[in-house]
Amino acid sequence: MAIGSLSTTVLFLSTIFYMVLGDDAVGNSGQYPLVVSTWPFIEAVKAAWRAVDGGLSAVDAVVEGCSTCEELRCDGTVGPGGSPDENGETTIDAMVMNGVTMEVGAVAAMRYVKDGIRAARLVMQHTEHTLLVGEQASVFAISMGLPGPTNLSSSDSLEKWTKWKANHCQPNFRKNVVPVDSCGPYHPKGIMDVNEGECSKTNLMGVAEPRSSHIGPHNHDTISMAVIDKMGRVAVGASTNGATYKIPGRVGDGPIAGSSAYADSDVGACGATGDGDIMMRFLPCYQVVESMRLGVEPRIAAKDAISRIARKFPDFVGAVFAVNKSGVHAGACHGWTFQYSVRSPEMDDVEVFTVFP
Ligand SMILES: *[C@@H]1O[C@H](CO)[C@@H](O)[C@H](O)[C@H]1NC(C)=O
Ligand SMILES: *[C@@H]1O[C@H](CO)[C@@H](O)[C@H](O)[C@H]1NC(C)=O
Numbered sequence: 001m002a003i004g005s006l007s008t009t010v011l012f013l014s015t016i017f018y019m020v021l022g023d024d025a026v027g028n029s030g031q032y033p034l035v036v037s038t039w040p041f042i043e044a045v046k047a048a049w050r051a052v053d054g055g056l057s058a059v060d061a062v063v064e065g066c067s068t069c070e071e072l073r074c075d076g077t078v079g080p081g082g083s084p085d086e087n088g089e090t091t092i093d094a095m096v097m098n099g100v101t102m103e104v105g106a107v108a109a110m111r112y113v114k115d116g117i118r119a120a121r122l123v124m125q126h127t128e129h130t131l132l133v134g135e136q137a138s139v140f141a142i143s144m145g146l147p148g149p150t151n152l153s154s155s156d157s158l159e160k161w162t163k164w165k166a167n168h169c170q171p172n173f174r175k176n177v178v179p180v181d182s183c184g185p186y187h188p189k190g191i192m193d194v195n196e197g198e199c200s201k202t203n204l205m206g207v208a209e210p211r212s213s214h215i216g217p218h219n220h221d222t223i224s225m226a227v228i229d230k231m232g233r234v235a236v237g238a239s240t241n242g243a244t245y246k247i248p249g250r251v252g253d254g255p256i257a258g259s260s261a262y263a264d265s266d267v268g269a270c271g272a273t274g275d276g277d278i279m280m281r282f283l284p285c286y287q288v289v290e291s292m293r294l295g296v297e298p299r300i301a302a303k304d305a306i307s308r309i310a311r312k313f314p315d316f317v318g319a320v321f322a323v324n325k326s327g328v329h330a331g332a333c334h335g336w337t338f339q340y341s342v343r344s345p346e347m348d349d350v351e352v353f354t355v356f357p
Helices: 002-021 042-053 058-072 116-126 134-143 155-166 191-198 201-205 284-293 298-312
Strands: 034-038 092-098 103-110 131-133 223-228 234-240 261-264 268-274 318-324 329-334 338-343 351-355
Touching: 034 042, 034 058, 034 268, 034 318, 042 058, 042 223, 042 338, 058 092, 058 116, 058 223, 058 234, 092 116, 092 261, 103 116, 103 134, 116 134, 116 234, 131 134, 223 261, 223 268, 223 318, 234 261, 234 268, 261 284, 268 284, 268 298, 284 298, 284 318, 298 318, 298 329, 318 338, 329 338, 329 351
Parallel strands: 103 131
Antiparallel strands: 034 223, 034 338, 092 103, 092 234, 223 234, 261 268, 268 318, 318 329, 338 351
């Protein structure tokens, strides 16, 4: 039987590749290398592609790709100069994950250092830790050779922040506080206020209030990238400067493995973007990869991860892409139209795929 003998041949060949390349590797089946990224971050995908096509590892290609977005300040929400917090400061969240070893390095709310993904790789490669935060992450990154301290504000971010202050600090991420419609300092809304009838029915019902006023394509973007290298090794990374007007100290899904991205070289990878405060409660990328491990196709795995969130938070805005070891990719989204970019050996250039909710 033709099909039978074909799969016998494939089995035979992959056994040879396995013997030659060892544990970590699968033979190059022709689908590799492969780069997938959230959004039409074309230059970032090109940079990762050049790196991985030139023989670099999946981890290093992810770092090249995400670094490019940090330098270009993709959409103003990656790298320095974007998303001012309530104090007008820009901070950086980033993560890199090696899907062969399951090592992760990440930095969160990192101040004064612009190279998020490189700092994340330093945490992964030169510490036993997974996640460093705040000013101490900056001290570590600088001590390990990254440039800094650097002013992460730009005239754009400061202008945005000044306008927001002038608009009585609206919109913001506070809830159940007083004052409601002006800048802080804020205090918890007390029992007295509830007795005065301000406690809304929706809160009593336990239904989440809409948050969509905060969220748009230029407010909550993350570059989340997956690379499969020529050896079949999978890595992912993410980098973002977070949510505009966030409360200082806020960390989103970006540096959380399983949330913004997840990789397992046995299965494939996932990347996510959107309302990180909500998405990080569901670890959507962990969900996607684990579904694919059980044999679910990427398209269904992506849809399932998104609909699990939508069931609890019907107003959330977000998206994931899924890619399996065969290079089959798909996206799913909720509340907005999503685009992701792909570069594979059979493409002449980066291709952008559009996914509708
Ligand atoms: C940081 O850069 C911004 C924009 O260029 C500038 O307005 C601000 O004064 C700088 N802050 C410091 C402390 O140098
Ligand atoms: C990847 O997904 C496609 C589409 O569902 C499937 O045909 C293929 O077997 C999957 N590959 C792996 C390695 O699971």
